[in-house]
Amino acid sequence: MANSPSPESSASGTVTSTSSAVQIRNLNYSFGLGDLTKQVLFDINLDLPRGQIVIMTGPSGSGKTTLLTLIGALRTTHEGSLQVLDQEIVGLSRRRLVSVRRQIGFIFQAHNLFASLTASQNVEMAVELQGQYGTKRSQSVEILSELGLSDRVDYKPDSLSGGQKQRVAIARALVNQPPLILADEPTAALDKKSGRDVVTLMQKLAKEENRTILMVTHDNRILDVADRIINLVDGRLESDDTLDTFVSTHDPKSLDRRMFIM
């Protein structure tokens, strides 16, 4: 079962320094009001230490995206404690949530690039949001080059392959050097090689730059990059394991080990 360490601060807006990028205690979440209320997360307790890659799996509808968007400060919530980068966000105003959100890199399956902008301009927009206009081009070219796209910086998305578009989206998520990266099915639209390149890059960031990465995926081929695998079932954290434990304790019919041990 998932660990349930003792709670620390839960006061709204409290800033405390912890070794975890994310610390969740007794978190519940419901959609809707009154008779239409539907609880989708139940008593979640979870730590994401700095520098770790954690993969979140679970059946469709188990609450993975909801949890990811709560951690990403994309939703307001009122029950339990959710500390993100030393900021308690339960009960935080929408305005304060935005400032937490600015410190997080988001990578989604649908890469949401602007078709009328070049790869570099798509990345530059993220730099502008941080108010850094003078360096936006150089920062963008640097990160795109690190991602193997130095010869594609001035191409528009329509002229890029699926894997290249996803790497532009990753460049956009990483250009401001966020300490926390949240990824929802980042490899779902990619072929095997592009998917592997993307997760190898994430692994490098976590290990060499101490970034924390939480990745939702159904892609068994990439489970091996995880320090831990958490499994959400019906809104509850059913397990929190290393890869080996996860493989040995989950139904072999639903997981083909050969698919993700590279």
Ligand SMILES: Nc1ncnc2c1ncn2[C@@H]1O[C@H](COP(=O)(O)OP(=O)(O)OP(=O)(O)O)[C@@H](O)[C@H]1O
């Ligand atoms: N905006 C919403 N309003 C009401 N219910 C919602 C809303 N968004 C999600 N839900 C419900 O919350 C539950 C959890 O949904 P969620 O998208 O978090 O699951 P998931 O594990 O990410 O699923 P999938 O793997 O299919 O993406 C589901 O029952 C879903 O129908």
